[in-house]
Amino acid sequence: MFPSKTFRVARFPASIRIGLIYFVLASLWVWGSDWLALQLLEDHALVVQVQSLKGELFVLCTAALLFWLVRREEGAQAAVRGELERTRNQLEHFVDTSASIIYALTPDLGAKAGWRPVYVSANVWRLTGYLPADWLDRSGFWFEHLHPDDRSQVRQAWQQLQQLGTLSLRYRFQHRDGSYRWIDDQLQLYWGTDGQPFEIVGSWRDVTEQEQVQQALRDRQVKLDTFLAHAPAALAMFNRDMRYLLASQRWVQDFQLGAAGDLVGRSHDELLPELPPQWRQAYQRALAGETVQREEEPCRLPDGSERWLRWKVQPCESVDGRVESIVILAEDITARKLREQALELNASLFMNSSEGIVICDGSKRILSVNRAFSEITGYAAGEVLGQLPMLLRSGQQPRAFYRDMWRQIRRAGRWQGEILNRRKGGEPFLAWLTISLVRDQDGRVRNYYGIFHDITQRKQAEDRISQLTHYDALTGLPNRVLLRERIEAELAQAKREQEPLALMFIDVDRFKYINDSLGHRAGDALLVEMASRLEQAVRQQDTVSRMGGDEFTLLLPQMDAEQAAYLAQAIIARISAPWQFEGLELIVTPSIGIAMFPGDGQVVDALLQAGDTAMYRAKGAGGANFQFYEPGMQLSASRTLQLENALRWALERHELELHYQPQIELSTGRVTGCEALLRWTHPQLGSVAPSEFMPIAEASGLILPIGEWVLRTAVAQNKAWQQAGLAPVVMAVNVSAVQFRQTQFPALVRLVLEEAGLEPGWLELELTESVVSADPEAAIRIMKQLDSLGLQLSVDDFGTGYSSLSYLKRFPIDKLKIDQSFVRDLGSDPDSALIVSGVIAMARALGLRTTAEGVETAEQAAMLAHEGSDEVQGYWYARPMPAEQYERWLQDYLATTRAPGIV
Numbered sequence: 001m002f003p004s005k006t007f008r009v010a011r012f013p014a015s016i017r018i019g020l021i022y023f024v025l026a027s028l029w030v031w032g033s034d035w036l037a038l039q040l041l042e043d044h045a046l047v048v049q050v051q052s053l054k055g056e057l058f059v060l061c062t063a064a065l066l067f068w069l070v071r072r073e074e075g076a077q078a079a080v081r082g083e084l085e086r087t088r089n090q091l092e093h094f095v096d097t098s099a100s101i102i103y104a105l106t107p108d109l110g111a112k113a114g115w116r117p118v119y120v121s122a123n124v125w126r127l128t129g130y131l132p133a134d135w136l137d138r139s140g141f142w143f144e145h146l147h148p149d150d151r152s153q154v155r156q157a158w159q160q161l162q163q164l165g166t167l168s169l170r171y172r173f174q175h176r177d178g179s180y181r182w183i184d185d186q187l188q189l190y191w192g193t194d195g196q197p198f199e200i201v202g203s204w205r206d207v208t209e210q211e212q213v214q215q216a217l218r219d220r221q222v223k224l225d226t227f228l229a230h231a232p233a234a235l236a237m238f239n240r241d242m243r244y245l246l247a248s249q250r251w252v253q254d255f256q257l258g259a260a261g262d263l264v265g266r267s268h269d270e271l272l273p274e275l276p277p278q279w280r281q282a283y284q285r286a287l288a289g290e291t292v293q294r295e296e297e298p299c300r301l302p303d304g305s306e307r308w309l310r311w312k313v314q315p316c317e318s319v320d321g322r323v324e325s326i327v328i329l330a331e332d333i334t335a336r337k338l339r340e341q342a343l344e345l346n347a348s349l350f351m352n353s354s355e356g357i358v359i360c361d362g363s364k365r366i367l368s369v370n371r372a373f374s375e376i377t378g379y380a381a382g383e384v385l386g387q388l389p390m391l392l393r394s395g396q397q398p399r400a401f402y403r404d405m406w407r408q409i410r411r412a413g414r415w416q417g418e419i420l421n422r423r424k425g426g427e428p429f430l431a432w433l434t435i436s437l438v439r440d441q442d443g444r445v446r447n448y449y450g451i452f453h454d455i456t457q458r459k460q461a462e463d464r465i466s467q468l469t470h471y472d473a474l475t476g477l478p479n480r481v482l483l484r485e486r487i488e489a490e491l492a493q494a495k496r497e498q499e500p501l502a503l504m505f506i507d508v509d510r511f512k513y514i515n516d517s518l519g520h521r522a523g524d525a526l527l528v529e530m531a532s533r534l535e536q537a538v539r540q541q542d543t544v545s546r547m548g549g550d551e552f553t554l555l556l557p558q559m560d561a562e563q564a565a566y567l568a569q570a571i572i573a574r575i576s577a578p579w580q581f582e583g584l585e586l587i588v589t590p591s592i593g594i595a596m597f598p599g600d601g602q603v604v605d606a607l608l609q610a611g612d613t614a615m616y617r618a619k620g621a622g623g624a625n626f627q628f629y630e631p632g633m634q635l636s637a638s639r640t641l642q643l644e645n646a647l648r649w650a651l652e653r654h655e656l657e658l659h660y661q662p663q664i665e666l667s668t669g670r671v672t673g674c675e676a677l678l679r680w681t682h683p684q685l686g687s688v689a690p691s692e693f694m695p696i697a698e699a700s701g702l703i704l705p706i707g708e709w710v711l712r713t714a715v716a717q718n719k720a721w722q723q724a725g726l727a728p729v730v731m732a733v734n735v736s737a738v739q740f741r742q743t744q745f746p747a748l749v750r751l752v753l754e755e756a757g758l759e760p761g762w763l764e765l766e767l768t769e770s771v772v773s774a775d776p777e778a779a780i781r782i783m784k785q786l787d788s789l790g791l792q793l794s795v796d797d798f799g800t801g802y803s804s805l806s807y808l809k810r811f812p813i814d815k816l817k818i819d820q821s822f823v824r825d826l827g828s829d830p831d832s833a834l835i836v837s838g839v840i841a842m843a844r845a846l847g848l849r850t851t852a853e854g855v856e857t858a859e860q861a862a863m864l865a866h867e868g869s870d871e872v873q874g875y876w877y878a879r880p881m882p883a884e885q886y887e888r889w890l891q892d893y894l895a896t897t898r899a900p901g902i903v
């Protein structure tokens with residue numbers, strides 16, 4: 001570099017020194033020699049001569065000295081010049097061969113704040129292709145050759161030079177050949193003693209290669225980053241401590257490391273502690289130079305999910321062959337694995353499916369069949385491969401069927417339906433078949449898939465079920481379901497055509513009685529007879545259906561109210577005609593309710609409800625009649641529901657009570673017994689008659705808890721009276737059919753008696769005639785069990801049922817209770833009197849006692865006494881009364897000692 005900014009003279013120069021010495025010596029010589037000559041010589045001329053000679057000699061000597069000195073100086077200067085020349089040459093060689101170009105700039109006084117090159121080392125041509133002469137004194141030359149993109153940056157940097165004094169720049173300079181070279185420019189600013197910048201000395205170095213290398217490195221880094229960001233593979237590089245060097249984005253995603261931030265330097269084991277232990281072994285082996293890989297392996301991720309991975313651990317060697325790092329490449333093959341598992345499953349499903357499966361190629365040749373195919377068709381796989389599925393054709397379906405089927409498959413890609421095929425043995429079978437086709441990318445059919453199952457049995461079952469679900473098994477008539485469908489269809493038609501339609505509900509009066517007294521066979525026979533009579537009564541377009549039990553419904557399209565009324569009358573007449581059952585001539589009557597469309601309802605349910613309500617009204621009106629639906633009727637139907645609901649709470653809410661009605665022995669006037677009769681008083685509904693709530697209690701099953709309560713209360717009451725000193729009487733308790741059929745009923749009676757401590761002889765169970773005559777053998781069994789307890793049994797309402805005398809003989813009963821309907825008509829109807837005397841006579845013959853119910857008048861009492869009835873019961877003597885009232889009545893009765901009506 002250049003010397004410092006200031007210069008100093010250290011001592012006198014040699015020229016002054018030599019001049020002074022010469023002056024001193026020459027003066028001494030001149031002065032001394034003159035003085036000596038004067039001293040030695042007296043002769044003035046001689047002195048002058050000597051002095052002249054001496055002067056000549058002095059000049060000669062000093063000339064010789066001067067010559068010598070000049071020569072010596074010349075020699076020295078030549079040596080210095082030579083040395084300088086050599087040094088300069090050497091310097092020029094150095095600079096020439098140097099990679100750096102030296103230059104100097106001096107302020108360009110012509111250009112404001114500009115600088116002008118005053119020196120450029122010769123080697124500038126190597127870097128720029130230009131000679132120093134091209135540069136010197138051309139202040140804009142350098143800037144013009146800068147790359148346009150770098151100019152502003154260079155200009156800005158230059159502005160800082162004055163403050164900083166030094167600058168380091170890197171820019172592109174255009175070579176003479178047009179290419180750009182990267183130049184590293186180092187500048188140093190020098191100030192003069194006046195404090196003004198007077199020189200810039202700088203050096204340029206060609207750093208194109210270095211820049212290219214760096215650029216290449218940067219490019220590489222960018223590529224690597226791009227690769228790591230977008231590579232579809234999960235890969236990561238680790239150092240020997242298994243700390244991250246780099247990782248692809250996919251790796252971060254697959255191993256759920258997004259939250260871990262920058263991975264570089266982080267420990268692999270700490271971030272993924274759940275990885276299988278064999279991974280760690282693999283790292284060790286890779287660090288030892290081995291490549292380790294696994295085709296599939298399950299692994300647990302940080303979030304606990306299970307993934308399947310395929311991985312490879314690869315050692316990375318440095319230039320000296322040492323393993324510096326390892327690369328792990330992991331591929332998440334979970335989806336593939338699941339696909340494989342799905343495929344395996346599919347294959348297993350294919351083989352083990354209970355559906356027959358057949359796969360054909362595009363020309364319908366069978367490629368594959370499963371086990372179920374063979375089981376259903378009887379063909380082994382080997383027998384059908386390469387064949388056409390036609391071999392299953394039964395030949396029982398027209399060609400058009402197959403033509404349509406294939407046309408549909410080609411058009412829609414799928415067909416589904418029933419097909420009649422043939423097994424290998426020739427036996428036809430009905431299959432539910434689905435055929436689908438699969439096309440290739442060019443739209444050509446690649447495969448046909450057929451899936452089928454044998455529905456022969458199902459079809460038969462369906463037909464059977466359809467029959468069962470749509471028809472009544474006993475009568476063969478359409479049932480409720482089919483009726484509904486037909487009503488819907490007919491209603492739609494009636495609406496369209498604005499035609500009337502009638503719905504007739506028919507119920508057999510006292511059917512339960514027939515069933516109970518003559519048995520189910522009789523009931524069934526009656527229903528079949530009813531069905532046949534109804535079918536005969538209607539037109540062809542009408543539907544006769546059985547709704548269940550003894551209810552029949554007629555659907556009568558295009559029928560107005562007048563025609564319906566006419567038909568109803570005809571039906572009453574038809575049904576009421578006597579019919580025969582095992583030698584008995586029986587007569588039943590129907591109750592008919594009629595609902596009319598459109599007046600009584602627009603939809604099925606409304607019409608059904610209206611018809612049903614009207615039918616109950618007809619029943620309520622005593623049967624053997626028909627009623628058209630009227631809006632107010634609905635109320636009574638809802639009362640039944642209301643009663644049933646209320647009855648459920650009656651016991652719990654103490655709404656039930658027993659009333660007692662005395663039974664009097666006609667011959668003595670003694671009170672021999674009393675009948676317990678249930679009373680229900682509801683807070684809102686008031687007093688509800690047993691004739692209304694008892695059927696509801698029986699139908700709903702509520703009779704069981706209620707009946708048990710009656711039994712317990714009546715037995716306890718009787719015991720209480722006995723304990724209170726009242727003359728003991730037999731307590732008669734009504735037993736319903738439902739109670740009687742309970743197998744544990746006799747045990748219950750015994751328990752109740754035991755708990756109350758009442759002698760069984762003081763309890764009488766009243767069974768209705770229908771109860772005992774429905775299944776006499778079973779009734780005899782139960783009655784015997786009850787009889788064995790020691791209590792009394794009576795048959796209530798005797799005369800209204802169809803008791804077989806032969807059975808009556810075998811019943812272990814003590815008493816018959818003559819139904820009050822006969823007693824009521826005693827005076828007026830000779831038949832009733834006949835029946836009463838017949839029953840009494842028969843009872844006598846069988847050794848049974850008789851009690852006549854419903855005695856309301858003295859006349860009736862007298863007649864009964866005359867006929868020989870043992871006991872009587874009725875309003876003439878006393879109404880059913882609460883316990884305390886009964887006690888009072890009894891005291892009064894005993895006090896008067898007169899039995900009213902005793903004849």
Ligand SMILES: Nc1nc2c(ncn2[C@@H]2O[C@@H]3COP(=O)(O)O[C@H]4[C@@H](O)[C@H](n5cnc6c(=O)[nH]c(N)nc65)O[C@@H]4COP(=O)(O)O[C@H]3[C@H]2O)c(=O)[nH]1
Binds near residue numbers: 735874875
């Ligand atoms: N017209 C008239 N009626 C008379 C006369 N004397 C008594 N009655 C009535 O005749 C019915 C006799 O009872 P039932 O024939 O066993 O007929 C009973 C019986 O079958 C049943 N019932 C009553 N209480 C019970 C019970 O606790 N359990 C069961 N299973 N049924 C009961 O309800 C039916 C009706 O009972 P109630 O309404 O109490 O009607 C009673 C009674 O009040 C009379 O002189 N004239």
